[in-house]
Amino acid sequence: MASKHSLKRNFKVFVVLFSLLISYGIQTAHAQSSAVPTDPKIISAGEELFKQNCMSCHRVQTQLVGPALKGVYDIKDLSWIYTFVKNPQKVIDSGDEYAVELYEKFKPTVMTSFSTFSDEQILSIMAYIKDQTDNPPAAAASTSGGGDMKAQPAAIPTPYVNAIIIGAVIILIVLLVVLVMIVNTLRSFLSQKDLSPEDAEFVAKPAGLATALRNKALIGIVTAVVTAVVVKGVIDSLYNVGVQQGYAPTQPIAYSHKIHAGQYKIDCNYCHTGVTKSKNANIPSPNICMNCHSVIQKGTNTGTAEIDKIYKAVETNTPIKWVRVHNLPDLAYFNHSQHVAVGGVECQTCHGPIEEMEVVRQYSNLTMGWCVNCHRETPLNTKGNGYYDKLVEIHEGKGDFTVAQNGGIDCAKCHY
Ligand code: HEC
Ligand code: HEC
Ligand code: HEC
Ligand code: HEC
Ligand code: HEC
Ligand code: HEC
DSSP, X not given: OHHHHHHHHHHHHHHHHHHHHHHHHHHXXXXXXXXXXXXXXXXXXXXXXXXXXXXXXXXXSSOSSSOOOXXXXXXXXXXXXXXXHHOHHHHHHTTOHXXXXXXXXXXXXXXXXOTTOOHHHHHHHHHHHHHHHHSOOTTSOTTTSOOOOXXXXXOOOHHHHHHHHHHHHHHHHHXXXXXXXXXXXXXXXXXXXXXXXXXXXXXXXXXXXXXXXXXXXXXXXXXXXXXXXXXXXXXXXXXXXXXXXXXXXXXXXXXXHIIXXXXXXXXXXXXXXXXTTSSOOOOOOHHHHHHHHTTOOOBTTTBTTTHHHHHHHHHHTOOOOOOOOOOOOTTSOOOHHIXXXXXXXXXXXXXXXXXXXXXXXXXXXXXXXXXXXXXXXXXXXXXXXXXXXXXXXXXXXXXXXXXXXXXXXXXXXXXX
């Protein structure tokens, strides 16, 4: 009995100690977090500073050139962070164990010094980071996230159509065989009965496939069906002349959107700089790659083999010969900024889940029907666009005002 009693007491002591420990932990964590302001004004000031000064190397949720910064104010106290941001090299040189360890992990890069920053400015950046830590962006950012595919016109993919046709033919053949069997059974049944001569003659008439093949109506139907199938095939293949859907050429450097736009969430605009401003989206020059690859010299999958090609291009000043994936014929005019900046259409609506592609492939068929269908279905993005105010007024209460109704299917809008 005694031993049971002491066990119970030991347990009580343990519970008390354990809860003390937990509450201490919560208090210290709380002390740090709560020192970081949550005022929206401060957060947005911090956001601006972060985007201008830190974004090239840091993200909140993921590691980039430097570590992910989520919850950093819980790991180190604010005064350490102030000193570090103002002069990282000095903190590392001082032998600060934590800083040296970080440096070992991220060398050869050392973080830039921000000696002109005030404590308040750094605190506002922490406020932004805390806001992002506590409320991670839902669908991982609108420009690089999953995107929505709502505007894809629904069509039954060709393999399904073929499967349906083959299935139907098989069913018809089986039906035919069954019918012939039924006719034969009925005939042998009837021939044992007393029939009038007229009926007997009718029953005796052979009714197998041979008679069926001599039937004019049947021959007519079969010919019509076969002709229709052949004509459809020819038309389909004519329509597909010049259509390159699924085209995914091998590129001179094994550049992966899955790694850059997917895993590291680098904004599409960072590389495709023209996309909101001009007709062309632009393919980035090697200099843009060098913003990061001057320090990231090795890749997880390809080591130095692929990244070295960037250095070679920069050293010899020769452009990288990327193979063009999407290409409209010259007779059609397409403008990115009109769709992305004015229309608010997501890249993924037209280009598919680029952020999941190791190698870019052409996702949409880029035919005239594709352009026109979307213009018929998509309402104009008139919100906050003064240019459209008058139109919206005139159109009030008449349902969605589509691109087509604004002249988006006039031949001259795309051909001139
Ligand atoms: C040139 C790239 C670069 C820039 C720009 C940069 N950092 Fe860093 N940062 C790093 C690297 C790399 C480390 C890891 C330590 C080292 O090697 O110096 C780091 C570490 C940190 C740490 C410590 C992280 C931890 O896990 O404890 C903080 C805090 C930090 N940076 C904040 C900032 C802030 C705030 C800004 C913008 C004002 C900024 N950094 C701009 C590269 C950068
Ligand atoms: C780090 C730079 C970088 C980022 C970020 C990036 N891209 Fe690219 N993109 C490239 C390069 C380089 C090419 C050319 C090589 C290739 O086709 O893979 C390219 C090619 C493309 C192409 C095909 C161009 C053609 O030849 O027709 C599309 C479409 C595209 N990117 C869309 C996107 C979208 C959408 C995003 C954002 C989700 C994005 N890119 C983010 C660098 C980038
Ligand atoms: C904003 C930073 C940034 C830019 C700009 C950038 N990259 Fe990268 N790149 C990365 C990061 C981060 C990795 C991942 C390194 C790793 O695997 O650890 C990477 C990896 C790579 C790899 C190796 C992939 C592997 O796993 O082996 C190649 C090749 C590459 N990038 C090519 C390019 C090219 C070409 C450009 C310019 C069109 C470019 N990068 C622009 C950040 C960038
Ligand atoms: C409405 C559909 C649509 C949207 C939205 C769209 N694109 Fe495109 N994109 C196209 C078409 C069509 C082409 C082929 C253009 C040509 O050949 O003239 C193209 C071509 C490209 C190219 C090849 C180079 C060039 O400039 O022609 C890149 C890169 C590209 N798009 C990136 C993007 C990015 C990044 C976004 C999102 C910010 C985006 N696109 C949004 C339809 C679209
Ligand atoms: C996913 C939907 C979508 C697709 C696909 C699409 N567009 Fe558009 N397009 C829009 C929207 C939305 C606008 C309206 C932008 C605005 O508010 O002015 C627009 C506007 C335009 C305009 C300007 C029309 C005007 O009235 O001024 C032209 C030209 C155009 N698109 C050409 C094309 C071409 C060429 C293609 C095919 C290669 C294409 N679009 C494919 C959605 C699409
Ligand atoms: C929304 C944009 C858009 C509108 C509006 C439009 N087209 Fe087109 N058209 C295209 C695109 C894009 C192509 C190229 C498609 C391809 O290569 O498959 C094309 C191709 C064509 C072609 C085929 C040329 C060839 O060499 O194959 C003809 C002809 C044509 N359009 C005539 C017209 C006429 C007539 C109208 C007005 C009734 C019109 N288009 C309206 C976008 C448009």
